[in-house]
Amino acid sequence: MINIFITYRCNLSCPYCFARDLQKDFPQDMSGETFRLLLNWMRRAGVNTAAFIGGEPTLHPGLVQMVQETAASGIAVTLFTNGLSPAELTEQLIPHIDNFVINCNSRSIYPSESTFERFHDNLRLLQAKGARVTLSKNFAPDDLDHDYLLETAQSYQIKAIRYDFSRPASSATNTFFPAEKTGTLMASTLSFVRKCEELDIKTGLDCCMKFCDVSPEELSYLRKVSMKLTGICHPSVDIHPDLSASYCLPMRHITVDDVTEFSGVDWLIYHFSNAVREMRFKNTDQKCNTCPDFMRKCQGGCLASRQPAPTSNCNSTPTIA
Ligand code: SF4
Numbered sequence: 001m002i003n004i005f006i007t008y009r010c011n012l013s014c015p016y017c018f019a020r021d022l023q024k025d026f027p028q029d030m031s032g033e034t035f036r037l038l039l040n041w042m043r044r045a046g047v048n049t050a051a052f053i054g055g056e057p058t059l060h061p062g063l064v065q066m067v068q069e070t071a072a073s074g075i076a077v078t079l080f081t082n083g084l085s086p087a088e089l090t091e092q093l094i095p096h097i098d099n100f101v102i103n104c105n106s107r108s109i110y111p112s113e114s115t116f117e118r119f120h121d122n123l124r125l126l127q128a129k130g131a132r133v134t135l136s137k138n139f140a141p142d143d144l145d146h147d148y149l150l151e152t153a154q155s156y157q158i159k160a161i162r163y164d165f166s167r168p169a170s171s172a173t174n175t176f177f178p179a180e181k182t183g184t185l186m187a188s189t190l191s192f193v194r195k196c197e198e199l200d201i202k203t204g205l206d207c208c209m210k211f212c213d214v215s216p217e218e219l220s221y222l223r224k225v226s227m228k229l230t231g232i233c234h235p236s237v238d239i240h241p242d243l244s245a246s247y248c249l250p251m252r253h254i255t256v257d258d259v260t261e262f263s264g265v266d267w268l269i270y271h272f273s274n275a276v277r278e279m280r281f282k283n284t285d286q287k288c289n290t291c292p293d294f295m296r297k298c299q300g301g302c303l304a305s306r307q308p309a310p311t312s313n314c315n316s317t318p319t320i321a
């Protein structure tokens with residue numbers, strides 16, 4: 001799967017967001033002309049799943065046409081959204097979207113009661129139309145609550161939750177877990193996953209974890225029940241509105257100027273994997289040096305969290321855009 005960031009504009013200001021500093025670098029949405037170039041490349045390059053993401057992709061006026069053309073090309077479309085689109089727009093999107101991945105924030109993130117209601121109206125609409133929905137949650141240091149998330153999943157009979165720990169934005173101006181603190185959230189994560197299992201809700205951890213943050217028994221449990229769980233990350237392939245692309249947004253500096261210059265997605269992934277090869281061995285914990293799992297199963301945590309400044313500036317006060 002590749003991720004297409006068609007706009008970095010957003011109508012929320014989540015403190016943990018790692019795309020928050022991208023709007024100044026990419027003030028323009030992806031144009032229709034640029035999207036056509038990308039779609040032609042996706043057809044040639046063997047892309048079979050594309051995620052539309054942002055920012056908030058439903059703010060892009062051309063979204064419906066983009067997803068329609070993508071789906072018509074035989075490429076499955078995932079939409080990452082905050083679930084605040086107007087009902088008419090949601091209805092127009094449903095026929096073309098294979099999976100709505102909806103960010104489910106705690107109540108305090110929504111600026112008003114009406115915004116919060118719109119989020120729930122959309123979940124009701126998607127349920128009524130039989131659309132496939134995955135809830136999404138980014139746990140942040142000041143936001144580990146998950147009870148409301150389970151209630152929401154149960155209310156709308158949603159059977160899958162994608163979750164992650166907040167990662168550092170390239171400027172580190174968001175709230176995120178510093179590399180040495182990821183262990184502290186695992187108790188909460190395990191409790192969350194266990195409750196999900198009891199409710200027959202599948203979970204998947206989006207990016208990598210440190211395997212020694214949990215006991216061997218807990219790791220074995222997480223591996224057994226998770227849709228996705230890894231200790232070594234692979235390139236996320238995040239395509240910006242101008243067709244440049246990054247390994248992932250937190251590792252934005254690992255970049256290519258134009259994805260369409262690559263003959264296939266495999267080459268792009270190969271290029272990004274090569275670009276971070278040396279980094280995987282840098283700034284690791286001392287214990288990783290003697291760990292038998294190092295670089296066999298576990299890379300010692302998120303590469304972006306192990307970067308020197310500015311991402312090491314993890315105590316910076318979050319700036320709300
Ligand atoms: S590689 Fe490092 S972080 Fe991963 S399990 Fe081993 S010691 Fe822990």
Ligand code: SF4
Pocket residue numbers: 167207208233234235236247248249250251301302303304305
């Ligand atoms: S460096 Fe790897 S683990 Fe960290 S955010 Fe990027 S893809 Fe995820």
